[in-house]
Amino acid sequence: MTIPFRRDDPLPVGEVQAIAPGIRRLLCGNPGPFTFRGTNTYLIGRGEVAVLDPGPVDADHLAAILRATAGERITRIVISHTHRDHSAGAAPLKAETGAETFGFGPHVTPPEAGGEGGDHGFIPDHRLADGALLEGRDWRLTALHTPGHCANHLCFAHEGEGAPAGILFSADHVMSWSTSVVSPPDGDMADYMRSLARVAARDDSWLLPGHGPPLDDPAPFLTALAAHRREREAKVLDALRAATRSGGTAAAAALVSPVYGPDLDPRLAPAAARSLLAHLVKLAAEGAAESEADGRYRAR
Numbered sequence: 001m002t003i004p005f006r007r008d009d010p011l012p013v014g015e016v017q018a019i020a021p022g023i024r025r026l027l028c029g030n031p032g033p034f035t036f037r038g039t040n041t042y043l044i045g046r047g048e049v050a051v052l053d054p055g056p057v058d059a060d061h062l063a064a065i066l067r068a069t070a071g072e073r074i075t076r077i078v079i080s081h082t083h084r085d086h087s088a089g090a091a092p093l094k095a096e097t098g099a100e101t102f103g104f105g106p107h108v109t110p111p112e113a114g115g116e117g118g119d120h121g122f123i124p125d126h127r128l129a130d131g132a133l134l135e136g137r138d139w140r141l142t143a144l145h146t147p148g149h150c151a152n153h154l155c156f157a158h159e160g161e162g163a164p165a166g167i168l169f170s171a172d173h174v175m176s177w178s179t180s181v182v183s184p185p186d187g188d189m190a191d192y193m194r195s196l197a198r199v200a201a202r203d204d205s206w207l208l209p210g211h212g213p214p215l216d217d218p219a220p221f222l223t224a225l226a227a228h229r230r231e232r233e234a235k236v237l238d239a240l241r242a243a244t245r246s247g248g249t250a251a252a253a254a255l256v257s258p259v260y261g262p263d264l265d266p267r268l269a270p271a272a273a274r275s276l277l278a279h280l281v282k283l284a285a286e287g288a289a290e291s292e293a294d295g296r297y298r299a300r
Contacts, residue, residue, distance in 0.1 A: 003179070003221065003225055003228055004221055005177055006176040006177060006215060007036075007177050007212070008213065009027075009036075009037055009212060011025065011037075011213070012027070013037075014026070014027070014060065014061070014064040016043070016068045019208065019214060020162075020167065020206075021161065021163045022044060022046060022139050022161065022162065022163055023042060023043070023158065023160070023163060023167070023208070024042065024043040025040055025041070025042055025043075026042075026043065026061075026064055026065060027039075027041075028041060028055040029058070030056055030058060030061075030085060033265065033267045033268055034085075034181060035085055035211055036175075036178065037211075038211070039053060039055040039085045039086060039210060040209065040210055040212075041053055041054055041055050041065060041089075042208060043068060044136065044139055044141070044158070045136045045138060045139050046072065046138070047073070047137060048073050049072050049074050049075065050074075050075065050076040050077075050078055050134065050136060051065060051069075051074055051077050051078065051093060052079075052080065052156065053080050053210060054077060054086075054090050054093045055085060055088075056084055056085045056088050056089055057084075057088045057089055057091075057092060061089065062089060062092050062093060062096065065093060066096060066097075074093070074099045075099055075136070076101075076102055076134065077094060077097075077100070077101045077102065078101075078103070078134065078156070079101060079102065079124060079154075080103075080154050080155070080156070080172070080210060081149070081150040081152055081154065081172065082103070082106065082107040082118060082122050082150065083117045083119060083172070084117055084118070084119045086119075086171070086172070086210060087122045088119050088122070090122060091121070091122075100125040101122075101124045101125045101126070102124055102125070102127075102134060103122070103152065103154065104127065104129075104145060105123075105124065105152050106120070106122060106123045106152075107119060107120050107122065107152065108150075108152055113185055116183060116274075128154060130143060130144060131144075134156075138160055139159065139160035139163075140159045140160070141156040141157065141158055142156065142157040142159075143155075143156060144156070144157060144198070144199075146173045146195035146198065146199065147191040147192075148173065148182055148187065148188055148191040148196070149173055149192060150186055150187065151186050151187075151188070151191075155168055155169060155170050155199065156168070156169040164205060165205065166202075166203070166205035167204065167205070167206045167208065168202065168204040168207050168208070169207075169208045170207040170208065170210070170215075171209065171210040172209070172210045173192075173195060173196070174196070174199060174207055174209060174221075174225065175209040175210060175212050176207070176209050176211075176212035176213055176214070176215040177211060177212030177213075178211075178212070179225065179228065179229075181271050182274075182275055182278040183275065184274065184277050184278050184281055187278055188278065188281070188282075189233075189275075189278035189279055189282040190282045190285065190286075192278075193229060196222065196225065196226055199222065200219070200222040200223070203219065204218060206218070232259065232279065233279045233283070235258075236255060236259055236279040237288060237289070239255045239259055240255065240280070240283075240289060240297060240298070240299045242258070243255075243299075244299040249292055249297060250296060250297060251296045252276040252277035252295075252297075253269075253273040255273075255276050255280075256269055256276060259272075259276060260272055284297065287300060288300060
């Protein structure tokens with residue numbers, strides 16, 4: 001099933017886009033194969049402002065945040081998850097403003113256990129459990145724990161004066177421009193699918209992602225995204241069965257070519273292997289595959 005990605009995003013780096021009353025988007029200049037044009041930072045409220053995902057350590061982006069909020073006071077720094085392109089900028093922003101930080105908790109996977117892009121230095125001043133509320137003068141955020149892409153990932157449901165109902169800051173759980181990387185051990189495909197179903201059940205009218213433009217009418221997008229993951233898992237199992245029939249086992253990297261085909265950008269091959277590993281771990285937990293001591297798998 002084809003996912004209706006949104007890749008037309010004309011917002012210039014460092015400029016502010018008004019999304020809805022009390023919600024502004026600011027684009028960081030950190031483009032890449034996993035970040036699209038850059039990380040979205042959201043400014044929530046007027047006068048007293050919460051900054052959601054200040055991005056990486058980037059002096060230009062920090063200056064842009066301060067410039068965009070000139071004459072206002074940043075009172076909270078809110079983190080969706082501890083990947084360096086989202087949370088590392090919290091420390092310099094806190095140093096400039098004195099605002100306290102909020103997030104689910106520190107990065108779950110320790111550095112020695114692997115996991116790419118983790119910000120192991122971030123520890124929030126205040127921890128947000130599932131269902132926790134953050135309230136400002138004219139807005140309220142409800143935290144939704146949505147593990148999968150990252151074990152401590154939070155989405156945030158927004159309510160605000162004059163803003164339309166059904167706005168969800170979806171961070172990297174649901175992005176408008178691409179699928180999310182799910183990389184074990186911190187990423188978990190079973191968790192991701194459960195979190196995706198939870199978001200789909202909300203029936204929001206807008207998703208505001210961590211990368212890419214805002215996503216209106218997200219229901220068809222979420223349906224296609226879930227179908228795509230199921231189709232990908234079926235291909236993984238077919239490829240693993242083929243390897244098993246020939247008397248062997250397969251590591252995730254060996255399945256990249258048969259599953260993704262020849263058109264995959266070579267820069268994305270390592271991330272694709274991590275995503276396939278997440279599918280293999282899920283299949284093993286469900287009894288459709290069996291893991292070997294050397295990191296290889298066979299079909300059951």
